[in-house]
Amino acid sequence: MEAHLTNEELDELSALAESDQFHVVPDHTGNDTYSTTSTQDLMRRGDPDAPFTEASNAPTPFLVTLVAKVFLLLRPLFAIIFSPRVQRTVVRTAFLTIALSWIVSVACSAYIAFYMAHVPKTAHIEPVYLQYEKGMHPMALVDLTKKGTYTKPLRHEQQYTVDIVMNVPSSEINFDVGNFMVRVDLKSADDKTVAFSSRPSILRYESALHRILAVFARALLLLLGLSKETQVLVVPMMEHFVEDQAHSVTKAVVSVSDSRLQVYSMQLHMVADFHGLRYYMYNHRILTAMVFITLFICIELSFATVAWRLFGYTLWTRISQWADSVEKDGAGGYTDANSEKDPLIAGVESASEKSDQADDDD
Incomplete structure (x- = not known):
């Protein structure tokens, strides 16, 4: 017997076939386990707040056992590390380390400050620019304050050696000049002469034959500009000069007696002549530093x-x-x-026992 559908029923079937809002649910009648599990899964999928079962959340037995063993092995180490005696030892060691580091750093800083205050600048080397004027001796004014940087360039209780270093050509004119005089006047800021000295000088004698042979021996170097026919004259002007504290030296006047003298360059050297403790601090720096730093550490x-x-x-x-x-x-x-027992260790041990019991039941 054939069933005849009306036009309305045919339209509803066509609309249902075109829609995707339907699912095919297989029939598992008679399978209670599958039905129960499927029902629980469907309930969890439909309800996000539904709690998970214990089986889905339980960690693997191997992981639980491993964590328990690790905690049991490390428990004695933790007991030693976090014991009151060890903590006191660590605190005392840290305190002593910080204290000793502070003492050593303070001792080193104290010696550096003492060295800078006690040992003055070793040498003052200033260029001298001679002024050649008609009817006057060549003269130069040397500023020792570095354009006002130092108000007192020299240490008033320190001895100094004053020298004039001249670089002159080995020319016939300079040999003909013979002896000439060099004068140095040390002046204070108020233009008062604190000390002065005048010393003679002369070029080293060289015969005509000696000069000819010397030129031949250095001919190639002279042609290449690697050598010059010059002499360096060092004229000691003052020894053991000590500055007066009331009149500090701020400038020097240098003059030469003969204007015929040819000069390449000239310098004024004021070198400190150390004695006593300053001598050892400057010439034996490492040994002196070790001695003083040790002394400062002992005092601290x-x-x-x-x-x-x-x-x-x-x-x-x-x-x-x-x-x-x-x-x-x-x-x-x-x-x-x-x-x-420690709650964390007890919990891990309990989970391990439950895992072992579950393995035995299986």
Whole structure:
């Protein structure tokens, strides 16, 4: 018997076929396990707030066992590291390290400051520019203050050696000049002459034959510009000069007696002549530094010991007592030998036992 559908029923079937809002659900009648599991899964999918079952959340037995073993192995190490005795030792070691580092750094800084204050500048070397004027001796004014940078260039209790260094050509004119005089006047800021000195000088004698042979021997170097026919004259002007503290030297006047003298360059050298402690501090720096730094460390340790006996020990005892009281109040008998196990370790052991029991049941 054929069933005849109306036009409305045919339209509803066509609309249902074109729509995707339907699912094919297989029939599992008789399979109770599958039905129960499928029902639970569908409930979880439909309800996001539905709790997961214990089986879905339980960690793997191997992972639980591994974590438990690791905690059991590391528990003695943690007990040693976090014990009160070890903590006190660490605190004391850190305190001593910081204190010793501070003492050594202060000693080094003290020696550096002492060296800079006690040892003056070694040498003052200034160029001299001679002024050649008609009817006057060549003369130059030398400023020792570096254009006002130093108000007192020299140390008033220090001895100095004053020299004039001249670089002159080995010319016939200079040989003909013969002896000439060099004068140095040291003046204060108010243009008062503090000290002066006049010393003679002369070029080293060279015969005509000697000069000819010397030119032949250095012919190639002279042609290449690697050598010059010059002489360097060092004229010592003053020895053991000590500056007057009331009249500090700020400038020097240098003059030459003969205007025929040909000069390439000239310099004024004022070199400190160290004696006593300054001599050792400058010429034996490492040894002196070690001795003084050790002395400063001993002095600091002496004062630190006195301060510890008077104030530090009492303060440290009070801090230790306060730390012990806080530790006892917070521990609550946890460190006792018969106390309960660590909750974290107990939880891991319980999970491990449950995992082993589940394996035995399987």
